[in-house]
Amino acid sequence: MATRKKNLQLLLSPIQKRCLQTSSADALLPPTRTTTNTNASSSSSFDVHFLMNSCGLSSKSALSVSHKLQLHQNKLQKPQSVLLFLKSHGFDDSHIAQLIEKRPKILHSGVDDTLKPKFDFFVKNGFTGKLLPQLIASDPNILSAAVDSHLKPCFELLKLFLGSPDRIVVALKRAPFLMSFSFKGAVQPNIELLIKEGMHVDRVAKLLSLHARVILVKHDRMVYAVNALKNLGVEPKTPVFLHAAKVMLSISKSNWRKKIEVMKSLGWSEEEIIVAFKRYPYLLACSEEKIRKSLDFFVNTLKLEPQAIITCPEYLSYSVDRRLRPRHNVLKVLVSKKLVKEDEKIVRAVTRISDRDFLEKYVTKYADKVTGLLEIYGGISKAKKMES
Known part of the structure; x- marks a missing residue:
């Protein structure tokens, strides 16, 4: 009884400890109200109180979790055992709150039949110190996976591609779903396909670390993407393949075709579109509206030839309203006042x-010579943002 009381004290706030010393676990209950509460509301209040004071949740989060x-x-032994177990494995208050x-x-x-076997597995494989709570908190679904049939493979x-536990945790922070996904069903077949098609193991590691969603698609979709990109001349062994695959797998075949047709309607040949895509795959991740608007600005406002855009297709990813047009408006004024030359x-x-260099070179430099130049560029708030 003394040991249990001592363990309980470790989890409670200072106020609760004082209550515990003078009374019992009933001190965890919120103050008695003058009005009569239903059993449900009393239970809910207790849940919120416990989640805030013993688990470190904010009042808003505690209320949400209590639902x-x-x-x-009167049955707190299991929750208290879980909290003590987590603390014994290096979980601090923020980790526990995030996990819950x-x-x-x-x-x-x-603890013994569900949590301990999984924690033992991770500790055995190098997840010690802060790595273990970082891993578990990143994706608690890991705890519902079987050790032998899922976690081990x-x-x-x-580990084969990423090496150290540190790199695995970094990858899982970016894609916490990675380790709870079906490896045998999708990940392993996709990796085997890419390696077979010539992708170097270093690029597979990069794929797992930075573009994990690509590897989680259904295998038939990956087969389609690999074949389609190879037909366009994008081989898995090339650096651009990762980005091209990410774009192709993110949009449907019909949307892919629509975007091709939009660009063709604006004067591009299909060959030119593919050349631009191979240089900057995210070109076709832009919406049809964005493609139309960007091409209109470059062709009709800046008077660029299509070849210039094909050479630098990343131009089409820039925001017309927030970046391109404000800059162009500033430069038009400066050219008209012969403060800068109109050239390439x-x-x-x-x-x-x-943005910072543009503000310094073309806005603040001439602000005292051209009234309202800052407003033409976008106002005080935009300038402050660039300077911060």
Whole structure:
């Protein structure tokens, strides 16, 4: 009884500890109201109170989680055991709060039969110190996966390409769903296909680390993407393949075709579109409206030839309203007042240089000579944003 009381004290706030010393676990209950509460509302209040004071959740999060979880003030042994187990494995308050927000039912988990085997597996494979709580908090669904049939093969495959637990955690932070996904069903067949088609293992590692969603698609979709890109001249062994695959797998065949047709209707040949795509795959990730608007600006406002855009297709990804047109308006005024020359550098100024450099070189430099230049560029708030 003394040991249990001591463990409980570790989890409670200072105020609760004082209450515990003078009374019992009933001190966890919120203050008695003058009005009569229903059993349901009392239970809900207790849940919120426990989640805030013992688990570190904010009042808003605790209220939200309380709708998904029911605790009993006389049956706290399992939740308390879970919290003590997590703390014994290096989980701090933020890790525990994050974990419970994502997976409230962990408080009802059995420590010995559910949590311990998985924690033992991760510790054995190098997830010690802060790595373990970072891993579990990134995707609590890991805790519902079987060790032998799921976690082991997943971990072995990730370790094969990523190496250290540190790199695995970094990858899982970007794609926390990675280790809870069906490796045998999709990931492993997709990786085997890409390696067979010539992708180097270093690029597979990059794919897992930075573009994990690409590898999680159904195998038939991956087969389609690989074959389609090879037909366009984009081989899996090339650096651009990762980005091209990411774009192709993110849009349907019909939308892909629509975007091709939009660009053709604006004067591009299909061959020119493919050349531009191979240089900058995210070109075809833009919406049809964005493609139309961008091409209209470059062709009709900047008077660029199609070949110039094909050479630098990333131009089409820039925002016309927030970046390109404000810069162009500033430069038009400066040219009209003969403060800058109208030459090929105008295009570079509109498209290539950073916001900070543009502000310094073309706005603040001439602000005292051209009334309202800052407003033409976008106002005080935009300038402050560039300077911060």
